[in-house]
Amino acid sequence: MKLKISQTVLPLGFQASGVSAGIKRSGKADLALFVSEAPCATAAMMTTNAFKAAPLVVSIRHLSSGHPRALVANSGNANCMTGKQGLADALAMAACVAHGLEVVSGEVLVASTGIIGKPLPMEKIRAGVPEALAALSSKGLADAARAIMTTDTFPKVASVRAKIGGRVVTVSGVAKGAGMIAPKMKTATMLAFCFTDARIEKAALRQIAGQVFDASFNAITIDGCMSTNDMAVVMANGCAGNRAIKKGSPEAAAFSRLLRSICLSLARMIVEDAEGATKFIEVRIMGARTGALAKNLAFGVANSNLFKCAMFGSDPNWGRIAAALGSVDSRLQEPLLRIALNGTPVFKDGKPVAVKNRELLKGRHIVVDVAVGRGPGRATVYTSDLSYGYVRINADYN
C-alpha cells in the first residue's frame, strides 16, 4: 500500500530551505538547510576516497557522537584539499547553524560540493545561514534540492508515503548528480539526503540504509570516477508516532521498500542527468558465482569507455561487452555467455546472433542483459553513454 505522492513533501517534523548565499558567481541558490524538530536516528555512507573533504570528516565525527537534528549543505565550493583551514571552516559552518537552532554543533551534519582546493567563503556562509534559517518551511524541499545543484539540469526530489504499523510514514529525498562543468577543480560529487518521520531503531536504519544505498547510489556510474565529497544520508525523526521499527521485523522490510523506492528514483535521476548523456543504460548481470562478482561484472561493462561510446553511437557492439566482462573475471566461459540488447539476443550458444533490427538501440533507454553462467549472483548497474558532450563539459574546452 505504497503511495507515490505527486507533490514532493517533507515528512512530519522536518523543514527545509534553499537560499543564495553568493558562493556561486551565478547568484543561484547555493545553501541548503534541513532541520528536524526532534533528534534523528541517522545512517550515512561517505566516499571511501583518501582525500575526504572537510565537511565529510566533520559529519563522520558528528555522526559517531550523537543524534543529528540538522544538515547544512553548500554548492559552489567543495571545501576539499583545504587543510586545517577547511576543517575549521566546516566546523564553523556547523556551529553557525547550531547557534541559530540553539542546539549543539555535534547535532549538525555538513556537506559541500563544488570547486576543490579553494577556501570556503566563510563570510558568505555566515551571512547565508540566518537567511536559510529564516526561510525554513515544511514546503522547502524543492528549494533545498535546487540549492545543492551544480551542473544538474533539474532538481532531484522524490517522496513516498505508506502505512507502517498503522501509521502513515513519509520518506522524502533530494539528490544532486554526478556533474562537472566549467569552473575548474569541480569534482563529480553525488549528494543524497533522505528524511523520514518513521520511528526506527538506529541499528535497523543502518542495516537497511547499507543495503539500500548499495543497490541504488552504489549501483550507478557515470565515468567510474569517485569524488572526494560523495555522501548519502538518511535521517529518521520518529514524528510519525509508529512503534519503533526493529531490525528484521516485517515493518523493517516495509520501510526498506519505501527507502529503496526513493533512493532508486533519485539514483536514476542522477544517471538521467549525467553530463552529456544521450542514453540511460541498465546493465543487468545474472548467473554469476556471487552477487559481488555480478556487480563487478556490471560495473566492468558500465565503465568501459568502448562500450559507452558504442552506446552513444547506437551500435550493438556486443564484442565490447564480452571484452569488458572477460577482463573482470578470467574464469568466464564462452559457451555459457548470453548477451541480449533491449531484449534481442546478440550472443548465445557460443555464437553471435545477427542483429536484424537496425533501430535496436536508437531509443534513449538501453537494457543490456547478460547471463554469464548458472550461479545465483545477480546485479543491476545504471549508467550513461560517453558522448561529445561529456568530453566538452569535462575538458572545459574553449
Next chain:
Amino acid sequence: MKLKISQTVLPLGFQASGVSAGIKRSGKADLALFVSEAPCATAAMMTTNAFKAAPLVVSIRHLSSGHPRALVANSGNANCMTGKQGLADALAMAACVAHGLEVVSGEVLVASTGIIGKPLPMEKIRAGVPEALAALSSKGLADAARAIMTTDTFPKVASVRAKIGGRVVTVSGVAKGAGMIAPKMKTATMLAFCFTDARIEKAALRQIAGQVFDASFNAITIDGCMSTNDMAVVMANGCAGNRAIKKGSPEAAAFSRLLRSICLSLARMIVEDAEGATKFIEVRIMGARTGALAKNLAFGVANSNLFKCAMFGSDPNWGRIAAALGSVDSRLQEPLLRIALNGTPVFKDGKPVAVKNRELLKGRHIVVDVAVGRGPGRATVYTSDLSYGYVRINADYN
C-alpha cells in the same frame, strides 16, 4: 655501448614479410609472417581476458610444447568469440605456414586482430600464406609492421644493436596500437613482436621478458579497456653466436636493457598513435609503499576520464588527479601529497599552489609527477587524453 640503428633491420637468421590477403576490405596489407632459420627460445605475455581469441589459445599451446620458428599474424579479423570453428581455423593457419616451411605446426605461433565474432576467411588465409612465404626477406620488417596495422596511422618498428659477450646482438620489434575504428566489433588490440639473434637461455629470457613487458606494454593505457587478443612475444634464435646468456649474469642485464629500449619505444609509439589523442601523458608516481601500489596509483590517474578530459582541455586540474589517487588508496595522506605538472608544483605542503603559467599544458607532452609519501615504490605509466576524436572513432557515429 648501445647503438640505435637508423634503418630498422631484422636480427640475423630472421626474415619477414607483409602481404595483402584480402581480409581487409580496403585491400591493404593484412598478413604478416616472421620466420627464423633456427628454433627460438621464446617468451610471451597474453591477455588475461577470459574470452581469449582462438589464435592466443593456439599460441599458448604451441609455446608450452616447444621452440617456435615462425609467427603468423593477420589484421582485419580477430578470430575471437568464434567457438570451435575459430580454434580449428587458428590451428589451420599455423598448419598452413608449417606446411610451407616444412616444420611442424607446433613451431608456429598465431596472432590476429580485427573484427570480433566473424569467422576467419580461411580461403583468403590459405591463398595468402604462400604469397607471404614467397615475399620473406631479411628486409621485410617494415612490411610486416604495416600488415598488422588496424587504425594505426603509422607502422611501429624499432631496432637496436649492441655488443654482448663480444658479439654484436640485434633486437628488433614491431607493434600495433590500441586502435579501434569504424568496422564494427573491433577490439583495441595491442600486438608486439620482438626478435633477437642473441643466444639466451629460456629461463633468462622469460624472466627478462616478464620484467620488460611489465614496464613497457603493461605500463600503457589508452582507455583502460583490455582486449581479447593482446599479445607480446619475444623470440631469440641464437644466430649471433654469443655464449648463451644466463639468468642473473651481466650479459642478461645488458640484454634486458636492449629489449627494454625496444619495448619502451614501441609502447610509446602506441600511445603516440592512440585514437583521437592530442596529448602524450607520462604519469610518474613516487613515494608509494610498494611498486605495485605505485603502478595502481599511476593507472588510477591515467584511466580517469575526468583527468583525461582535463588534459585534452590543457586544464591544470590537479583536483581530479588527487581524487583519482584517493580512490585507489584510501590510506593516502593529504599533507604528504605533492603534485607537479610539467615540472611546476600545483599542490604541496597540504596546500594548492596557484598556477601562473596559462600555457603550462598547451604542448603535446605532459608529465605528471606525484609524490604520495616516503615509501620506496615508484612507477611510470604512459597514456593519452580523452578527446572528441576518441568518442567519434569509437561511437562509429554517423
